[in-house]
Amino acid sequence: MDGIPGTLWLKLESHNPHGSVKGRTALALWQDVESRVDPEIGIVESTSGNLGLALAAVAAAHGVPFTAVVDPRSSASVVDAVRALEGRVVTIDKPDGAGGYLLSRIAYIRERLRVQPRLVWPNQYVNPANPRAHTHGTAPELWAQTGGRPTTVLVAVSTGGTLAGFRDYVVAFRPEWELIGVDVVGSAALGGVSGRRVLSGIGASRPSTFLPNGYRPALWITPQEAVSACLWLSEKTGMGVGGSSGALIAAALKVLRSSPRRDSVACLCPDGADRYFDTVYSALWRERKGLEPVDVARGIEIVARRDHAPPAARPPRSPREESTP
Known part of the structure; x- marks a missing residue:
């Protein structure tokens, strides 16, 4: 540069696994709610795509139903992958008035929970x-x-x-x-x-x-x-x-x-x-979408590419560890 x-x-x-960082989140969410899941009713989650795919895989591995609540911006390939894992997909196409669909997706889930209270929502937004x-x-x-x-x-x-x-x-x-x-x-x-x-x-x-x-x-x-x-x-x-x-x-x-x-x-x-x-x-x-290209790399030149990390470092200590004799 x-x-x-x-x-x-x-x-x-x-x-x-499952192609995104959301695989980590999905596993953590499942471990948090697993004890409350009815294997006949399963879980539901609002997602833009990646978490839905990861949760669909986790749910399939445990033999429980899963519903992904998505919107029109969600990747078609991810939605197809959720269905391939026998997940149910609900697409919410009502804009939420705030530039997206999130609030509409959440409103749908809240209504589902009202009608079916044994359904479990891991709720990635607050969990x-x-x-x-x-x-x-x-x-x-x-x-x-x-x-x-x-x-x-x-x-x-x-x-x-x-x-x-x-x-x-x-x-x-x-x-x-x-x-x-x-x-x-x-x-x-x-x-x-x-x-x-x-x-x-x-x-x-x-x-x-x-x-x-x-x-x-x-x-x-x-x-x-x-x-x-x-x-x-x-x-x-x-x-x-x-x-x-x-x-x-x-x-x-x-x-x-x-x-x-x-x-x-x-x-x-x-x-x-x-x-x-x-x-x-x-x-x-x-x-x-009117996305004209812009020169984001002005003054930047790639001089070398390395496809691996250096040797792993020793994890830093927490303040508690540092104060321990």
């Missing part, structure tokens, strides 16, 4: 198991994979569970991280003004329950920047990531340009390109 070297780490959660999965799993894993070096870490927000989990990890273990939240313009997840959104998997129609006071520092990325970053990465490296990852990469390039001291930036990339072939990677879809 303008002659100053820097390192951009991409933690590709698409290599997880502490959501951030806990990342405090104890994803965050320390990233710290070890980056060798424990001082790093600016970027995490996208939708429910806010992942970002809250990383925040709790930073508070408890004090790694040498600058943690930045990344949202999209039109999202209210971090306290922004809600409005029209076209990307799935990032942003929300309401503030995050896990981050009731918002989060700072944070960056807001336009959908044009997010999509352009996806296309740039694919062209330059052959790597394909999803729309929320594109937002993270666009933010990371801004961070790398903003200060020479930020020479190590890591993005937690939630999923891969396979769920966005009919949207982000479709020229027809981009034209229909």
